[in-house]
Amino acid sequence: MKLSATTASDGAHAAPFDSSRPTAAGLLRACHPLPAAVVTGLTAALAAAVGGRGLTGGALVVGAVAAGQLSIGWCNDRADMGRDRAAGRRDKPLVTGEALPAAVAAAAIVALAVCVVLSAACGPVAGCVHVAAVAAAWWYNLHLKRTALSWLPYGLAFALLPAFVTLALPGGPWPPLWLMAAAGLLGTGAHFANVLPDIDHDLRTGVHGLPQRLGRRRSVCVAALLVLASSLVLLIGPDGPVTRQGWAVLTVTVLLCALALLRPVRDADVRLPFLATMGIAAADAAHLVLLTAAAV
Template sequence: MVGIATVVFGFVATRGNPDGLVLARTWLVVMCGHAAIGLSNDYVDRNRDALAQPDKPIPSGDISPDLAYWLVIVLLAIQVILYFTLPVGAALLAFAATASGLLYNLRLKDTVLSWVPYFISFSTYILFLWSALDRFDPKLLWLYPPAFLLTIGINLANALPDIDSDRQRHRSKGLAHRLGIRRTRVACWLIFALTPLLCLGLTNVTPVNRVYIEVLGLCGVVVVLANILLYLRLPRPQALELTWKLSCLSTFCTAAGWLAALSL
């Protein structure tokens, strides 16, 4: 999803005319950081996953812990080398996005501040793309109000499938664990349904092409409604996992619509 989003946003930032090599470099920086964060999360949680999610790569034996550890080191090293090919501002933003993801894995995941790295990573990710592609515009700072809501929603949706197991086995105290499954689920639906309305409200404050957020924001709301209907029909484990996947899709629709409205 992140790889596809990077390419799509690259075309949005350059209005459909990206430099192929620059976009490829930007994509590689993003994917190295994204993969390093994901693998480090699996490495840190390997003992927890052995009990709750034994089919994940490390507990299942597909990847050894040592291999995962060294892959993280290699990916981070490649990303750091690529920093030297970027504008200074873009390199700093990429560093902030990756560092916040690692901070989440190592320190903040099971705390009430677990949403903070999501907010930092998401907001700096977008600014990084535009900076790396030499398309930065101060108007992009209007991303922050909806980004604040969307990142809290994504953080809650990501934790939703594991709330019960995390509470029972690991005594986790993240925001979703404090809210519980029912309130977390409702909070996700409200956040992803209301954020497009916030974006529409912001069109009265800053000049944008609102047709993009109207169309894609509506798509995001439709995804939320589909999520609610499917949740009522599916067994609970499948429904919780589906909520996470559809939350990602709804976030992508709203974020892409608001970015396009600001950029095109």
């Protein structure tokens, strides 16, 4: 799918969209600001935890990730425009007319270019690693989200995030493999959790990623077990005895995992399992930041 113009398939059978005037706020909402802010914030926390690069170096790392996340969000909304219009998604600026297709496409391309430049400024290896992570996310937007491999870009991109942060340090050290594995499991679990509220909508509009193929209840189980596995890797991966914070995170994770797994048996409402799974992911992310600082 081309990102630069509206195709016939984008609107031929779609519900008409409102004639609201395009606004800067509409363009901003089309970038998926909350997920972009979460990933950028996690990167900033990782960069601050490991230190060693100064204010300018840290700003380059965070700026590269921020630009990459903006490009991914805009690419996603532009790629999904036809489906969103057909479904009458009033929460989408490209449906309401608050953002223009050409503007969103241009913003995605400009943000991607900025991401490449800032990533390269962090060092050749670090730059290649981060560009590969962003490319995986674009691949998801444009194709893989509709296949059984929909989980792969999430796992790859999250696994490469701590690598990008450490490779941008002087000397370019790689993080331990267990740290990358834990981040990859966390990202894959986040994929399953993220699609839970929209599974029915996705199926109606032709998106058949792995969570959609498994169904809501199985996806809840997979999401919870993946983030639990991430917690276990973070617990046993580092050398030495398990710390108190490790046991505390594992305890919280097990309790939230049980909550996520038991609820769907009695109730099809996924709000509680979704929130429980995202709570586990947040605990794992905080633990990941602390362990990254200790591992480098």
